[in-house]
Amino acid sequence: MGTSESPRIAFIGGGIMAEAFIRGMLQKSLAKPGEIIASDPLVERRALLAEKLGVRVSASNLEAASGVEVIVLAVKPQVLGKVLRELTGHVSPDILLLTFVAGAKMETIRQALGVKAIVRIMPNTPCQIGEGMSVWTATAETSPQQREWARQVVASLGEEVYVENEEYLDMATALNGSGPAYVFLFMEALIDAGVHLGLSRAISEKLVLQTVRGSAIYAQSSGLHPAVLRNMVTSPGGTTAEALYRLEEGGLRATISRAVAAAYEKAKLLGELSKR
Numbered sequence: 001m002g003t004s005e006s007p008r009i010a011f012i013g014g015g016i017m018a019e020a021f022i023r024g025m026l027q028k029s030l031a032k033p034g035e036i037i038a039s040d041p042l043v044e045r046r047a048l049l050a051e052k053l054g055v056r057v058s059a060s061n062l063e064a065a066s067g068v069e070v071i072v073l074a075v076k077p078q079v080l081g082k083v084l085r086e087l088t089g090h091v092s093p094d095i096l097l098l099t100f101v102a103g104a105k106m107e108t109i110r111q112a113l114g115v116k117a118i119v120r121i122m123p124n125t126p127c128q129i130g131e132g133m134s135v136w137t138a139t140a141e142t143s144p145q146q147r148e149w150a151r152q153v154v155a156s157l158g159e160e161v162y163v164e165n166e167e168y169l170d171m172a173t174a175l176n177g178s179g180p181a182y183v184f185l186f187m188e189a190l191i192d193a194g195v196h197l198g199l200s201r202a203i204s205e206k207l208v209l210q211t212v213r214g215s216a217i218y219a220q221s222s223g224l225h226p227a228v229l230r231n232m233v234t235s236p237g238g239t240t241a242e243a244l245y246r247l248e249e250g251g252l253r254a255t256i257s258r259a260v261a262a263a264y265e266k267a268k269l270l271g272e273l274s275k276r
Helices: 016-027 043-053 061-065 077-087 106-113 125-129 144-155 167-177 179-197 201-222 226-233 239-249 252-273
Strands: 009-012 036-039 056-058 070-073 096-099 117-122 132-138 158-162
Touching (some): 009 061, 016 036, 016 043, 016 125, 016 144, 036 061, 043 056, 056 061, 061 077, 077 106, 096 144, 106 117, 117 144, 117 167, 125 132, 132 144, 132 167, 144 158, 167 179, 179 201, 201 226, 239 252
Parallel strands (some): 009 070, 096 117, 132 158
Antiparallel strands (some): 117 132
16 A cells, blocks of 8 residues: 555545545645545535645545545544444445544454454644644554555654554543644633733744744754653743742643543543443
């Protein structure tokens, strides 16, 4: 499944993340528009995918899944059970199946569809601009060729990490999957704090966005632990030390830890709901 042997691919679900995956595949020449079909119940999404990406579209999941070598499950966890029941008996057990349905175990999909080669992926929102962080795993029956093709698909969205233990995927859901929302909330709070001090919203927003962007790039390029970088910015008795003291006083670390743990528990719960 390389560029010289592009498979026919069906996306069951045509939402924002499905669009990001399709765009990544096309940009990296892992597939051609005519080799991809996406199903979605919304007329608007089908029209958008057809117009922007040139792929075939359908309102029927069964039509999309017919005669393909790869199926990508891109639906909400709450509707996965219904989709699996719809596809049961209509999917070849020899296909490669990719899924980025939060919480949904590979065994749940295997039992419903009889597919052996399954790759489970946890991407995040920045995948839409090729700057994502994805964690993925695969069943033992996934061939080296299938696994490498899947790796190329995931890599087309940004950085990727392969893990042997599927349990790490629910943990990744809570960290990199939901993580951008935590960062956005922190950015929003910083912007509001700047406005509270007297800055215009436009200036405060520009200061915060570039500060967060630059800090992330600097942390990545330096190779230093964030604690080391924080200490480098913090002068004894200075403004940064005062601000950090207040953040610690407010229980920032503990709150973040509890939030991520709650997201992890929710991911596991969604996995149970997806079986219904």
